[in-house]
Amino acid sequence: MSEKKLRIGELARLVQVSQDTLRFYEKHGLLTPSLRSQAGYRLYSQADLERVGFILSAKRVGFTLNEIHDLLGLEVTKDDKSCEDVKRFVDEKLDNLNQRIGEMQRIQKTLKTLSDACCGGAEPATHCTILEALNAQAESGPIPRRLL
């Protein structure tokens, strides 16, 4: 019982990207289907499917395809690298990630504060607290610190 292989269209539908994108990832060494059919059709395994998942996840959180490539490709040079090297690479990404999460949380707080302060009513937004805050600088005053 060999596992079910997916053709490119099926995989594309499954993970919600275009076939072109999958071929693009292949061209850039991120995802090579584990098999081809007689006719040359790409056949993707479950492992390939999960790999796409990883790629898309990493992409959504802001890794570039190059970084993802490096992450996935660490093993190619494994004989030249020490555990120390590999760990450093991952830890670097991790630091980066932590910083970005922190920044996002700050912006989140800002937006939340703004949103909470707005009445959300149906009348024209001429008095809207959100607009006032965002717009403070247009009146030549500084943007309130809580916005930054």
Add this chain to the structure above:
Amino acid sequence: MSEKKLRIGELARLVQVSQDTLRFYEKHGLLTPSLRSQAGYRLYSQADLERVGFILSAKRVGFTLNEIHDLLGLEVTKDDKSCEDVKRFVDEKLDNLNQRIGEMQRIQKTLKTLSDACCGGAEPATHCTILEALNAQAESGPIPRRLL
């Protein structure tokens, strides 16, 4: 005592972007210096400085320039909009942000787990747990669920 104005080079140095980038932001309506000198030099106010800060912050957390433009530009159409509209816009971004933060935290966990499991030693990484995990799929096994 009018406030100190910055020329483009000073501002660029201060916020660590190129002068071209500042001019680019201007061309796209994100940041218009509040004043020009006799000679046509851009003069940026403290408010302008803070606006750049906001732009860069928002950018770092993954807003596109278009989104930032919309955020900053809400007030232009304020007479056509209700508080409800404005609040909805912000809440939408907020949802988006929350989702992305969640995803980043998942990846963070993954990387942390990997990093913690690696010995970090100086010997060749042929046995490295990180590489084994990332590479599980290359041996046709699935990537461990904790990686996704």
Add this chain to the structure above:
DNA sequence: TTAAACCCTAGAGTTAGGTCCAAAGTCAAC
């Protein structure tokens, strides 16, 4: 009064990450 270090505009070029053909082969079903 001239050299160095700034600034201006317009417009071309670049990179990442796709997206869209065109021409042709393949496979299932009717």
Add this chain to the structure above:
DNA sequence: GTTGACTTTGGACCTAACTCTAGGGTTTAA
């Protein structure tokens, strides 16, 4: 045995967000 939905390749094209170049004006300090 042909229609229709799939697939292949190669290459042109696209958008976002810069980045660079050319050709010129300005400011300041020696």
